[in-house]
Amino acid sequence: MNNIPKKMTIKEIAEIAGVSKSTVSRAIDGNPRISEETRSKIFDIIQKYGYTPNTAARNLARNKTNAIGIVMPHGESGIYAATFFQEALKGICNTVSNNNYDVLITAGNPTEPEAIKRLISTSRVDGIILLRSKLRDTNIELMLRTGFPFVLIGSCKEYGNIYSIDNDNISAASALTEHILQRGKRKIAFIGGVEGSIVTVNRLEGYKNKLTEYGLPVRDEYIYVHEFSEKHGYESMKKLMSLPDRPDGVITVDDTMCMGAMKYLEEINACVPGDMAVACFNDSAYTRFSRPSITTVTVDSYQLGSSAAEMLIDVLNNKRVDLGCRYIDYKILERESTSGI
Amino acid sequence: MNNIPKKMTIKEIAEIAGVSKSTVSRAIDGNPRISEETRSKIFDIIQKYGYTPNTAARNLARNKTNAIGIVMPHGESGIYAATFFQEALKGICNTVSNNNYDVLITAGNPTEPEAIKRLISTSRVDGIILLRSKLRDTNIELMLRTGFPFVLIGSCKEYGNIYSIDNDNISAASALTEHILQRGKRKIAFIGGVEGSIVTVNRLEGYKNKLTEYGLPVRDEYIYVHEFSEKHGYESMKKLMSLPDRPDGVITVDDTMCMGAMKYLEEINACVPGDMAVACFNDSAYTRFSRPSITTVTVDSYQLGSSAAEMLIDVLNNKRVDLGCRYIDYKILERESTSGI
DNA sequence: TTGTAGGCGTTATCAT
């Protein structure tokens, strides 16, 4: 019952239906110039024998793959947080398969550009989704050089207009900084991820903007930028708390780092938000489970992935897509780490 | 500089080298019956023009894809935890691409078996890795019916011998139960995930075994099995704590649920581990960040993925692989939630 | 509306 039958070819279907291969091909293609009668006959047979076209043959003939590629991030201290990746991936997969595309995911080894080149040169995918970007991003440079279709999840400042989608990190960081300022704090620090990662760059910019707007100094000793990791969060907070003039608030670019920072605060029995107001990006479970819970900017990673996929598929099908960055909404979720001060 | 050149075909390479297509093909294939002279000439040209074989054409001719498929899990209340998936995926990707395979990942829509059928019938992949299993698992049944090569990450009890890899959950759950018993607790509860998911079934079995071994009763009112979610953990703990005869320890099948349970305990100001010793599976960041931190069984999801990929590739290449389940190591990490009692 | 025939880029079989 319900057994998977022998794999048929279009030729066999054609013979059974008593028509030519082209007619079957057209029927499958939804070509209108075909009589309703043969159409339904063909589909009955296809149904009955469970025929599905062979992908390789089809790809070869059409010179496209109906697959999009993404490269899997490397280690933990990579360019972005794990939580982000997972949700984005889910968004990409769902959208892509709703459009009859596949997702090819490859490990970035030996290096990411190598993996991308392989993907392109072996004609395995029609387009690529890049996840997050850096300043002087070799992946983006490669894509631009090859002219291969791609969409970036993230922003980029230096390469002119490319298809990309992001949340407005400058604005969000400004808003988050203001959120803390409004609670009376005036000495706000900043802990960022990898130096040169655009998320970090942009969030730092938003943070600085808001301080300036409030007429407050931007103090270098309050800014730590190094890598996306719990450890970095911990170390940075340690340094901040050993400053002669301690900050009374902090913004962290990412939930994982934030957990590290909180860990140190707990170790020295600092009161959050009394001694130190804390807020970060990525409304992950960590920030909810934490005690006190952490105020965050929600980043809808799922939608980021889903929209990027949509965009890329539109581009591949020559639909009009606006060049440049599309922004998705964000909002601030106030939790214990900044409230009741 | 370093530009991606025009895409060459094997025919063009052959012409430039002044040999036939077959010779080029053989050279690429590593066929020994070919003179060192032409070999190196061909490779020089390939190098120079940056030739790489077209995947579709190659797949068509060879009748294989050099790709393996996995289906992306659905919603949160799915069959297993998010943390597990991500690590396993990473393991799969790395191993697979080291062997020149690709990973095709598809959303399980409309249903997982549908997605699998599509993957198989359109000849997109050579084999499939299944993630976690249920009792009467329709995915496994489908694979068995089709005879399509697959490896399961997880165990299965009802389908005879299939290629699979897992940690020994029965044994691990026993050990975890004993860990709590050794700390003097005698009324231990169990919170499981989806009814019928093999992880839950096996861990429950291990738990029961150990209680029996200690001559303790297995009490139904101490066992809650429902779904993998924070909410379920919370609700279950709520019910447990409203029992006339409260438990004094609990084992949770998964870190997410455990966070839910902890949340309730915190709300009622219960003391952990004093009033309630807590332990769970999956040594995720949640369990480390939690206060108190949670004792867990570490499950090396990365290795699970990596070994599964290795196994599948061996199977596809007709290497001898032992049928049945291969186990990987686990260990218990003692943290605050069960120590100092 | 339908059929014929050639081509997509490789591999594989059979000669030489």
Added chain:
DNA sequence: ATGATAACGCCTACAA
């Protein structure tokens, strides 16, 4: 050791 040539399964002018 190397070359022709026929698959592989599908698509797509071009013809009818």
